[in-house]
Amino acid sequence: MTDHTISAVPAADDERLRRVHPLKAALKRPEFGAIAGTILVFAFFSVAASGTGMFSLAGILNFLEVSAQLGILAIAASLLMIGGEFDLSLGSMIGFAGILIAIPAVQYGWPLWLAITFAFACAVLIGWINGYLVMRTGLPSFIVTLGFLFILRGLAIGLTRLTTGRTQVSGLQEIADHDWLAPFFSGEVFTGLFSWMAAQGWIATNFAGNPSVTGVPVSIVWWIVLAAAATWLLLYTRFGNWIFACGGDVNAARNVGVPVMKVKILLFIFTAVAATIFACLQVMDTGSADTTRGLLKELEAIIAVVIGGALLTGGYGSAVGAVFGALIFGTVQMGIFYTGVNTDWFKVFLGAMLLIAVLFNNYVRKKALEAK
Amino acid sequence: MTTNANLQQTPEQTTTAADRARGDTPKAADTRTPLIEMQAVDKHFGNVVALSNISLKVYAGEVMCLLGDNGAGKSTLIKTLSGVHAPTHGELLLEGNPANFTSPGQALDAGIATVFQDLAMIPLMSITRNFFMGREPTKGFGPFKYVDWEFADRVAREEMAKIGIDVRDPSQPVGTLSGGERQCVAIARAVYFGAKVLILDEPTSALGVKQASKVLRYIAQARNRGLGVIFITHNVHHAYPIGDAFTLLKRGTSLGSWRKEDITREEVLNMMAGGEEMASLDAELAEFQRTDSASVA
Numbered sequence: 001m002t003d004h005t006i007s008a009v010p011a012a013d014d015e016r017l018r019r020v021h022p023l024k025a026a027l028k029r030p031e032f033g034a035i036a037g038t039i040l041v042f043a044f045f046s047v048a049a050s051g052t053g054m055f056s057l058a059g060i061l062n063f064l065e066v067s068a069q070l071g072i073l074a075i076a077a078s079l080l081m082i083g084g085e086f087d088l089s090l091g092s093m094i095g096f097a098g099i100l101i102a103i104p105a106v107q108y109g110w111p112l113w114l115a116i117t118f119a120f121a122c123a124v125l126i127g128w129i130n131g132y133l134v135m136r137t138g139l140p141s142f143i144v145t146l147g148f149l150f151i152l153r154g155l156a157i158g159l160t161r162l163t164t165g166r167t168q169v170s171g172l173q174e175i176a177d178h179d180w181l182a183p184f185f186s187g188e189v190f191t192g193l194f195s196w197m198a199a200q201g202w203i204a205t206n207f208a209g210n211p212s213v214t215g216v217p218v219s220i221v222w223w224i225v226l227a228a229a230a231t232w233l234l235l236y237t238r239f240g241n242w243i244f245a246c247g248g249d250v251n252a253a254r255n256v257g258v259p260v261m262k263v264k265i266l267l268f269i270f271t272a273v274a275a276t277i278f279a280c281l282q283v284m285d286t287g288s289a290d291t292t293r294g295l296l297k298e299l300e301a302i303i304a305v306v307i308g309g310a311l312l313t314g315g316y317g318s319a320v321g322a323v324f325g326a327l328i329f330g331t332v333q334m335g336i337f338y339t340g341v342n343t344d345w346f347k348v349f350l351g352a353m354l355l356i357a358v359l360f361n362n363y364v365r366k367k368a369l370e371a372k
Numbered sequence: 373m374t375t376n377a378n379l380q381q382t383p384e385q386t387t388t389a390a391d392r393a394r395g396d397t398p399k400a401a402d403t404r405t406p407l408i409e410m411q412a413v414d415k416h417f418g419n420v421v422a423l424s425n426i427s428l429k430v431y432a433g434e435v436m437c438l439l440g441d442n443g444a445g446k447s448t449l450i451k452t453l454s455g456v457h458a459p460t461h462g463e464l465l466l467e468g469n470p471a472n473f474t475s476p477g478q479a480l481d482a483g484i485a486t487v488f489q490d491l492a493m494i495p496l497m498s499i500t501r502n503f504f505m506g507r508e509p510t511k512g513f514g515p516f517k518y519v520d521w522e523f524a525d526r527v528a529r530e531e532m533a534k535i536g537i538d539v540r541d542p543s544q545p546v547g548t549l550s551g552g553e554r555q556c557v558a559i560a561r562a563v564y565f566g567a568k569v570l571i572l573d574e575p576t577s578a579l580g581v582k583q584a585s586k587v588l589r590y591i592a593q594a595r596n597r598g599l600g601v602i603f604i605t606h607n608v609h610h611a612y613p614i615g616d617a618f619t620l621l622k623r624g625t626s627l628g629s630w631r632k633e634d635i636t637r638e639e640v641l642n643m644m645a646g647g648e649e650m651a652s653l654d655a656e657l658a659e660f661q662r663t664d665s666a667s668v669a
Binding site: 232237238240241242245253255315316368369 | 476477480486488492493494495496497501504505506507508510517518519521545547548
């Protein structure tokens with residue numbers, strides 16, 4: 001046997017690389033399924049919902065906003081899942097964070113920026129506790145965060161009733177009006193651009209000559225910014241490589257010196273922070289906090305992540321996939337509304353979509369591990 | 373000499389080899405400082421004596437084969453060398469200086485790289501990402517620091533080419549490589565990151581003949597580059613052709629160390645299996661054969 005013991009093919013790497021069909025290469029990317037699914041969903045609704053206004057500017061922003069809110073959660077959940085863990089307390093964290101903003105601001109008269117900062121600080125702490133317990137006890141994150149699903153929801157209801165006697169806190173709209181931090185979580189951006197486009201006659205205007213769509217909801221900006229940041233983190237930083245390593249094989253990661261505990265705890269913190277961003281957006285949008293907010297969001301986020309091509313066992317997936325997973329979710333949810341089909345059917349679709357996505361992902365993973 | 377105490381218990385069949393055992397003082401190597409040395413190391417777990425009075429020396433540019441059957445204490449020995457366990461008694465010397473590692477990271481920094489049986493490889497991650505896992509090369513500064521994957525890809529491809537594995541695409545998952553190739557990636561990684569001592573835990577045990585020979589050839593290459601290699605195995609046929617020195621472990625104690633010129637393959641094999649056990653096995657097999665032929669007749 002000579003030097004080339006493994007591959008009989010001599011050097012000239014570029015030539016051999018080009019032989020991989022571009023479609024086959026794309027198939028190996030985790031987000032392939034979600035992007036293909038998005039195209040399918042758009043194709044379907046562009047026929048089924050044609051002429052209903054779903055693809056008007058207002059309609060597009062509408063389903064993008066729904067997707068964006070879930071997308072913010074899904075991006076955080078995807079990083080955590082790639083890192084090999086779940087956070088089932090995500091939904092309860094949304095409700096709890098809303099309460100943490102509303103009670104100090106409304107009941108105790110804190111300035112809103114302080115209440116928001118307080119909520120984020122609590123989120124960091126709760127995320128840390130989640131992560132620390134999972135790492136220290138060695139229990140599955142499923143169990144630990146299931147515990148926190150109930151603890152946080154219970155705390156939200158208990159504390160709210162204790163301080164206000166009700167389960168809802170309203171009256172945040174007035175407080176938000178004069179706060180410097182509130183605009184980061186409420187209203188719209190690019191309003192000038194939209195006015196200008198209306199003046200040019202490019203977009204629809206109302207009777208007063210103002211654009212009927214005044215801007216892009218701020219949640220969409222959050223979605224895009226977080227997606228870009230998470231993608232950068234995963235693909236181009238050392239921390240990103242560590243996330244894959246932790247999810248792929250904890251022992252292997254530890255053996256080569258990856259600080260596993262730190263990585264996982266930070267991921268849990270990021271998930272709790274994402275839930276708090278979601279809570280801020282909702283609280284600012286509605287002007288109130290409700291203890292039941294965020295119900296089942298943890299599962300919706302997991303569905304979006306799995307549709308996005310991440311493996312439940314960790315070590316594989318992408319933030320871009322989660323973005324498209326959320327987009328499919330939001331598009332179908334609003335699409336069913338526009339087509340006039342009873343929205344009860346949405347859940348049937350969702351479940352079926354999840355199963356198809358998982359089967360497809362397993363197939364892709366098997367393909368990826370097959371030679372060349 | 374510590375080894376002589378143990379040699380008293382060695383079975384009759386092996387006394388000839390045992391007489392020739394120079395323990396850890398090979399004649400040619402008297403003046404050299406061992407790369408790594410264990411001096412009368414004991415390791416106890418509670419009341420379990422996992423290792424008792426182990427001494428061994430590994431020189432640069434040599435392969436020390438650590439042979440022993442299951443339960444001989446090979447794993448504990450590796451873990452003591454790689455900083456996972458601290459020895460209960462005895463001392464570890466690195467290039468003549470006492471070394472007390474309290475974590476695997478310290479041992480790694482000191483140039484002792486261990487390739488564990490489970491390889492520390494993640495199948496779904498690319499060759500490059502695995503190769504640089506935990507030691508990613510970065511560019512830029514502050515929050516904009518990013519991993520220089522272009523450089524990493526190039527190095528991974530070059531390092532693999534050096535050991536005769538022609539990687540088409542360093543971004544392909546490690547799971548697409550064969551067992552032998554994966555083992556080579558793990559070793560190449562350790563060598564690239566400046567290992568002086570390479571501890572290989574059963575690198576050939578799960579491999580076929582062809583794959584194993586590939587790994588053995590690479591071990592020889594690492595030795596020729598001046599590394600000290602500790603090759604743990606229970607397969608004499610893999611150990612003998614490549615080893616420069618042999619240390620036999622049995623039930624937590626060392627049966628002794630031999631230079632290659634002082635011992636034959638058969639003697640190693642006999643001692644490993646424990647000569648008398650082999651003899652009784654032979655007798656038993658003969659008995660089977662006798663009864664078989666009796667029943668046929």
